[in-house]
Amino acid sequence: MSNATGCLEVTSTLYPYTAWKVPYIHNAFENAAATLSGVERAHKILSKKGKVQKETKFVVFGGDGGTYDIGLQSLSGALERGHDFLYVCYDNGGYMNTGNQRSSATPYGAATETTPTGKNSFGKMEVRKNLMEIVKAHGVKYLAQANVANLPDLKKKAKKAFETKGPTFLLVFSPCTNNWKFPTSDYVKIAKLATETNFWPLYEIEDGKYKINTAPSDPKPVAEFLKTQGRFKHLFAEKNKPVLEEIQKMVNAEFARLAELAGN
16 A cells, blocks of 8 residues: 555654555655555566466555645556556545645635635635546546545445556545544534535535435535534624625535436
8 A cells, every 4th residue: 555645654654664464655745656566567567477376456555735735747657557456535624634724625714724714704715626527527437435434435436446446545534533623422413414414415426426425414514514623613794694604505506417417
């Protein structure tokens, strides 16, 4: 596996120790997918020459900063070339490892160090990039959106991704206690709320066909999710009421789009 610089790399490989018990390569922000492309292709050649008999699975881990932004070029290249690997993006909506700067995964309205709130600002003013649609455009056979609060769903999708030949992709919702500003004890509750409000739908795209895995029959207002985090507290001031209403409209529109694509 290869691991782009980020929170996962920092917390799991505190020098001189490592939590990994598989061959592991730490990469710069931008090149984890490119590095594993070379490893996967070298393994393929060695297998053809009979020098390697063992079947090997290849996986890349990257945060949203190293995937949506800095690493998008190498990810796109690896997907286009058709390398046989799984790319996992753990999405916490910002450059959390370096102190909470905005990324293109940061939600509309969120306060970060580079999108602060103020007299003329309500936080990030741009809409979050739709990475699932960008990956789908590469003709990837299997990609899915998952949530750390629903481990059975995540495990099922990881298994399916590993069993699919060619490049596959998982986009996993991963809350950040420090920079989202909430108590660690609320971690699972907040992650669940993201799906219960349709802020983070659980779905998969297999051979171009959409399938919603979990659809709340009576979704909670998105404000129930937003109010749990300090990064959104400014939105509950009276002057920002229109921003909250706009976020709800965005959430409704995106889920309606997915539902239509899935034939729900």
